[in-house]
Amino acid sequence: MDIFNLQVKRWCKRLRNRLKRAAGGYFTVEAALLFPFVLGVILLVMYLWFYSYDRCLMEQDCAISLIKSLSAQGVSPEERVNILLEKYGSIDKEEYVGWSPGSAAASYEKGVLSINQSGSVQFPFKGLIFWKGKDVWTAKVSYKGSVIKKMLGIRTYRKINGLIQGVQND
Numbered sequence: 001m002d003i004f005n006l007q008v009k010r011w012c013k014r015l016r017n018r019l020k021r022a023a024g025g026y027f028t029v030e031a032a033l034l035f036p037f038v039l040g041v042i043l044l045v046m047y048l049w050f051y052s053y054d055r056c057l058m059e060q061d062c063a064i065s066l067i068k069s070l071s072a073q074g075v076s077p078e079e080r081v082n083i084l085l086e087k088y089g090s091i092d093k094e095e096y097v098g099w100s101p102g103s104a105a106a107s108y109e110k111g112v113l114s115i116n117q118s119g120s121v122q123f124p125f126k127g128l129i130f131w132k133g134k135d136v137w138t139a140k141v142s143y144k145g146s147v148i149k150k151m152l153g154i155r156t157y158r159k160i161n162g163l164i165q166g167v168q169n170d
Contacts, residue, residue: 047098051121054099055139061091062104062115066143070113073150077108080147084115098122114144 069084084106093101101119108114123135 050097
């Protein structure tokens, strides 16, 4: 009996070792097939983050330029549009990761100053385009603001301050 048990144990051990080697080979093949897919997904997600970052940066640049140009006092509407375009043009465009900003357009109509900006970025994997259309992602930004007179701002502040004082006294 002992010899038989010893032979069965040896046979089971050999079989276990063979199965371990075979399973290790399957894992290598599966990893070789799965790794490029996972890497592609990670790169695509990173590229989407860069696209979102650049789009948000473009919105921020337009909004800052608009606010700075609206704060200029005692200027004509034409000068205000020029100030807006000058402020937007002076912003550092090196901060954009992969973005190609287009030209900004500004206008002043009926007391409302507006800026329109668009930008684009190339699709990262040109060989993987399975749809009809362009391989360019675009985004457009439009901001509008109206000029507030200093006196109107002061009066509004005093009204709000009076309301707050009245609520605090009650």
